[in-house]
Amino acid sequence: MSNPLTAWERIELIRNKNRPTARDYIPMIFEHFIEMHGDRCYGDDEAIIGGIGRIARVPVTIIAHVKGRNLEENKKTNFAMPHPEGYRKALRLMKQAEKFGRPVICLVDTPGAYCGIGAEERGQHEAIAKNLMEMMRLKTPILTIVLGEGGSGGALGLAVCDELAMLQNATYSVISPRGFASILWKDASREKEAANLIRITAEDLKEFGICDAIIPEPVGGAHRNPALAAEAISGYVRQAIPNFIQKPIDNLLQTRYIKFRKVGAFSET
């Protein structure tokens, strides 16, 4: 399953306006999805949706960043850039999943957490940090699938998990190539060069031991055949879930801790 596309070509591909979003995938992958709203604190952030559904007869909690398919939808979903209440809603639903013993499936697709006044006032940093800490010890399995853009801390807030899968053309990075070029080279126009340099593809992340599985996309990308892409995601989730729901919780949490604990490159002499 070699992928001939460069990192930059993949970025262009996942920005295709016809690329399926979580709203497209959820009904194709899960049965009887029921959406839940609100963080019980401040509001309901439509950049992250969450609810309950079923896959292979197993009830699961689904939490997803949602990109809009047109301007109208993007106004509502804020181009999938969540505010703190989005992360807090996600955590609320994860805790609910923990209580009722449901695995959590997170679908990641965001340019990043929103940068704005309200987001800062309501503690964007705290909301993300809390998710990282609580997801690390959530007593139910978490699977995360990066559908398109895995943008920095905004993606990580839904991506502390037992297993991370990425669609073949998805990317996951510490900062957008544009931001990278702008900060380190003071020249945002070098984003293409940055994209190909900073190791953001599914294969790169697999090599680093961060991504565990790559889910194939239809030839030309998921937008060419959304049903086929959904089938591949569904197939992945169906085979992955049994591996985790059978594990004793202590064992599961220890393995999750180690999955992140071991990431790092340094010398010690």
Add this chain to the structure above:
Amino acid sequence: MLEDLFSIVKSRATGAATAQSAGDGHVSVPADLMFKCPRCQKMEFMENFTLSGKVCPSCNYHSRLTARERLEITADPTSFSEYDAALKSVNPIDFPGYPEKLAQLRAATGLEEAIITGECAIEGSRCVIGVMDSHFMMASMGSVVGEKITRAFEKATEKKLPVVMFTASGGARMQEGIISLMQMAKTSGAVSRHDDSGGLYITVLTDPTTGGVAASFAALGDIIIAEPKVLIGFAGRRVIENTIRQRLPDDFQSAEFFLSHGFVDMIVERSAMRKTLGRLLRFHERGDRP
């Protein structure tokens, strides 16, 4: 904002005696003679500024200390022993120029990396301590910073000691790519285990605590203290201004801003920090000391 931070650090790290202009007069003075407060823009003789503990006499902005200076004024004399001093950064994504940059910063700061961790006593109470140093690549968090913090929490959990973490950072170490992002999860995981074991964790937010550090272990203290006037926040100021296309108020993302919005327990002056930490640590001691 990050760009500003980087340029400030770069000029300091290269040891360049950069001239600062006072007002519009283009009067050049050696950078080490005068201190210009980045908050109120007032100039002060460096000597007065240093005598005041590097606090701006005009506006009370608590400026950046080196990790060694911080340990000096925080830990009881001779009580500090360092952990993991031998950890060194490598170049995981083969980013051009990164090893050279690290070498240059090591030479300029005398530090191996952007954080010092270890064990000490504060007013007689033992604790694990971590101090980030913004003079080293704006204390961005790469593998070494993440690993040292994680190990510090793991040791504290094992030894049943509280953790005091002085945070400062521009965010994730971009030169290490996705591996730096994962340090947010890794450190937060270590905090969660320390928390599960009943251990106390006190965060002291110093200038600046932003980005991926603000959005991970820095936000997770049982008690969160900030120094006056310091910059705290998730996103850079310029990024937000570019997003919303308007100028932000001056106190936006200050310690005071986050105190009023409920994300900081207290603002503590540098001169009172050691006593405050000592008292908080004693409150949580598990022995029978009063």
